[in-house]
Amino acid sequence: MVKTLPKVEIEELKPGIKAPAKETLLTPRFYITDFDAVANMDISLQDEELQAMLTEMRNDYNRRHFVRDDEFKQSWDHIEENKRRVFIDFLERSCTSEFSGFLLFKELSRRIKNRNPILAEIFELMARDEARHAGFLNKAMSDFQISLDLGYLTKNRTYTFFKPEWIIYAVYLSEKIGYWRYITIYRHLEKHPEYQYYPLFRMFESWCQDENRHGDIFNALLRSQKSMWNTWKGRLWGRFFLLTVFATHTLTVHERSDFYDTIGLDAKEFDRIVIRNTNETSARAFPEILNTDHPEFFTRLERCSDYNLKISEIENTNQPKWLKFLRKLPYHISIFGNLLRLYLIKPIDAEALRGTVR
Ligand SMILES: [Fe+2]
Numbered sequence: 432m433v434k435t436l437p438k439v440e441i442e443e444l445k446p447g448i449k450a451p452a453k454e455t456l457l458t459p460r461f462y463i464t465d466f467d468a469v470a471n472m473d474i475s476l477q478d479e480e481l482q483a484m485l486t487e488m489r490n491d492y493n494r495r496h497f498v499r500d501d502e503f504k505q506s507w508d509h510i511e512e513n514k515r516r517v518f519i520d521f522l523e524r525s526c527t528s529e530f531s532g533f534l535l536f537k538e539l540s541r542r543i544k545n546r547n548p549i550l551a552e553i554f555e556l557m558a559r560d561e562a563r564h565a566g567f568l569n570k571a572m573s574d575f576q577i578s579l580d581l582g583y584l585t586k587n588r589t590y591t592f593f594k595p596e597w598i599i600y601a602v603y604l605s606e607k608i609g610y611w612r613y614i615t616i617y618r619h620l621e622k623h624p625e626y627q628y629y630p631l632f633r634m635f636e637s638w639c640q641d642e643n644r645h646g647d648i649f650n651a652l653l654r655s656q657k658s659m660w661n662t663w664k665g666r667l668w669g670r671f672f673l674l675t676v677f678a679t680h681t682l683t684v685h686e687r688s689d690f691y692d693t694i695g696l697d698a699k700e701f702d703r704i705v706i707r708n709t710n711e712t713s714a715r716a717f718p719e720i721l722n723t724d725h726p727e728f729f730t731r732l733e734r735c736s737d738y739n740l741k742i743s744e745i746e747n748t749n750q751p752k753w754l755k756f757l758r759k760l761p762y763h764i765s766i767f768g769n770l771l772r773l774y775l776i777k778p779i780d781a782e783a784l785r786g787t788v789r
């Protein structure tokens with residue numbers, strides 16, 4: 432018999448449906464883009480690669496992977512309240528970002544269907560994967576008697592407009608960083624099964640291969656657009672997205688160090704491993720990557736995270752808005768200053784490495 436869980440205090444939209452987390456600069460975004468420009472994109476430079484990726488996607492290697500087997504069918508009462516709260520937060524964040532991918536890919540596929548059939552099918556198949564991922568995470572949430580209303584999210588979230596080139600840089604990175612996050616957690620728990628308190632984590636090995644394939648598709652898209660890697664503008668944009676994605680990662684991982692504690696991972700170490708690997712992988716796609724070995728690289732990123740935690744602390748007080756603003760201002764300026772210094776660290780020329788990395 433299924434027992435009723437002692438409830439974790441969670442703000443609800445209606446019974447059993449979680450009110451979505453407040454949108455901030457650090458929460459997963461929902462995107463729209465210039466669909467006509469994508470439909471007209473000349474992808475001939477990477478035609479072969481994209482055809483090969485399409486065949487891979489049609490093979491649907493994970494079609495039988497996302498099944499809730501017997502291990503899921505049990506009571507989770509034994510997971511204590513705080514652990515459950517941070518885990519639900521992890522599930523919500525992951526589900527939202529998977530769902531954001533689904534919406535973008537689905538819409539891209541629908542809008543370019545008659546004009547760019549190859550890309551349309553690739554996006555359709557990526558949407559299939561992301562729907563599975565989001566659905567699986569939402570089902571996991573329901574084991575804790577809460578779930579997300581994805582229809583409500585679709586209608587009520589703010590959508591950010593990104594030019595197709597920005598979408599390609601940003602989605603490439605989010606797929607590859609997603610891959611490294613999932614595989615790092617999986618490998619860690621393989622060595623330390625005592626921290627595997629819920630069966631979701633053991634699904635990550637095949638799951639992350641979906642993200643890896645999605646990343647490879649965006650790799651081909653990026654390389655199909657010469658302006659994205661063969662111009663000084665492309666170099667600057669590439670670096671900008673690398674730094675933005677890494678800084679967001681550091682800030683969110685440190686903000687949620689409680690969750691990483693529950694699975695026996697040190698947040699700082701996890702963040703560094705994921706960033707180093709994602710940066711290295713990006714050398715296959717981006718014209719330049721960041722120098723993560725520079726002595727100031729992680730020091731400055733982590734300093735930004737410390738300031739971000741101070742900002743949250745101030746935000747959570749009952750002080751008047753104007754006072755909070757004034758108290759937060761120096762931290763915002765310092766974060767900006769540190770990010771600027773990070774941006775100016777001499778990057779590594781990935782084009783020069785091309786041929787040796789692959
Ligand atoms: Fe995914």
Ligand SMILES: [Fe+2]
Binds near residue numbers: 561609642645
């Ligand atoms: Fe993905």
